[in-house]
Amino acid sequence: MALTTPRPPATGADTGSAHPEEPGRSAGSGPPGGPASGRRPGARTAPGGRDAPEVRESRDRPLPSWEELLSAALLGTDRRAASRLDGAGDDPARALLDAAAVETVRRRAGLRPPTAAPRPVPAQHDPRPPLPAAARDRLTMLLSDRVGAGGSGGGGRRGTAPALAELLPQWLAAATAHGYRAPDAALPALLDAARARTDLRPDALALAGPRGLWLAELNPDWRFALRSGGRGAAGRAADEPEAARRLWEEGLFAERVAVLTSIRERDSAEGLALLRSTWAKERAEDRLMFLDSLRERLSADDEPFLEQALADRSRNVRATAAELLAGLPGSALAGRMGARAISCVALDRTGVGPRVVVEAPHECDAAMERDGVARKPPSGRGERAWWLGQLVEAAPLGIWTERLGGRAPGEIVALPVADDWQADLHAAWCRAAVRQRDADWARALLGPPPERADAGGTASVVGDPAKLLSVLPHEERAAWVTRFIAAHGLSEAFQLLGACAVPWAEPLGRAVVDALDIAREAGSYPWSFSGVMGLAERCLDPAQADRLEPLTAIPEEPPDGSPGAGGYWSEAFQRLVGTLRLRAAMYAELAPDA
Known part of the structure; x- marks a missing residue:
């Protein structure tokens, strides 16, 4: 038989095996025979108010511990009966519950008041105007909606009602653009929504402002908000060198990311120095996240540190460092990848017209791997095509104009490519154009929208x-x-x-x-x-x-x-x-x- 017993409240200190009848303990003011008097539930009383002999003998036995009662309740009294229970032979389940009730009262009576914690530092003042009344009511309605993304989900009919959950991102973006602050009462629901949906976080946290970050410091469920840096305790500590150093060395991971981000926003070199100071002692997963936080303020000053990270023990850290360096067109890594790429691609003028010829790498050496080239291709992909794509993707797009006869991106893309290498080469150029945000190359690779060959044909566009x-x-x-x-x-x-x-x-x-x-x-x-x-x-x-x-x-x-x-x-x-x-x-x- 499985029973559920009352769970005792958390106490400042456990009272151990003490019980009401111990010498020196107050008997309390409860009624005779009640829990405060030390008399066991169901105990019989002899004529004249005295306990019967068997009751006195039972009272002299110590009560079972809370752990013993809990074990018996979880396993069932038919599998484990707690010892020293009155009436266990008649109804062990009832005796167990009676004993648990007595033990609960005993533990509560022994509660020690906890030490008062210091009051939280008040939240920073938010000078932004409040939402208009109608907009405030609208926010409450959107946050209380329980419809998931896309409405009712599944394959059923959605009806004619709008999916409010899908309108929340637009509302937040518009409210943030107007410069409003969120109502104080809505902050918990707003932070819960941002916790559940990462797409809401930038605008939700902007609307929540300093009071939202203040709340996030008090609730572990909202720690994600602190990773945004900004105006929380980490943001304030970033302005004080000693406080920033202490939080960096002793704080939670989210707080450390926040203080690093805040310092990088003010002084990228100072933030990098902070990261360097503990880099060798960080866990691999933390090194990866800290490295990723450098993206926003990435500059040539970060290159020496990223070059060192290319030799990191973690493959993911090495890959991220290589990606960041490839995003710096003037970096040494970009130059090395460019030199490798142009050695594989050339212009051939020996035929009827100019064309591009490709000689993909025959091996992936240690230097290529150090610069972020993955040796093993995915299933169904040839090794040489895989290595070529990575080299071209990481190479600065500006090298191709000189390499291919001074041609502009549109003219380069129009050149024929020999030996069926066109798909691989163009796909790598597409990835490079997206990574380097090069509109001229993106426009050239897209070209005009493709025409459908026939009614049953499909559109074919290079890359993504x-x-x-x-x-x-x-x-x-x-x-x-x-x-x-x-x-x-x-x-x-x-x-x-x-x-x-x-x-x-x-x-x-x-x-x-x-x-x-x-x-x-x-x-x-x-x-x-x-x-x-x-x-x-x-x-x-x-x-x-x-x-x-x-x-x-x-x-x-x-x-x-x-x-x-x-x-x-x-x-x-x-x-x-x-x-x-x-x-x-x-x-x-x-x-x-x-």
């Missing part, structure tokens, strides 16, 4: 077009994706749409809605477009709501359409229109004069 688009200006991204949708529809445009700025430019939004309307009229399965519809809810300009109202009607189902698709499309467009109007209301509530 969504990542390449992220390098281009917002207007150029939207125009490229608009042309892509006109040529290929929405089936292959989901990731491309995610790379476009919000709200979508009017031509892009119109192209998306027109494509959805075509699918609706054709009676296509609406759930095939649920991802694009979800993006439209978050990214379409709210001013388009009235124009979309006619699409909320249930269309006539074509003979070859999917049965019942019209009802689904109607719900989807009703939800889209409702979400756009809700977004418009949100933005209006955040206006300063709301």
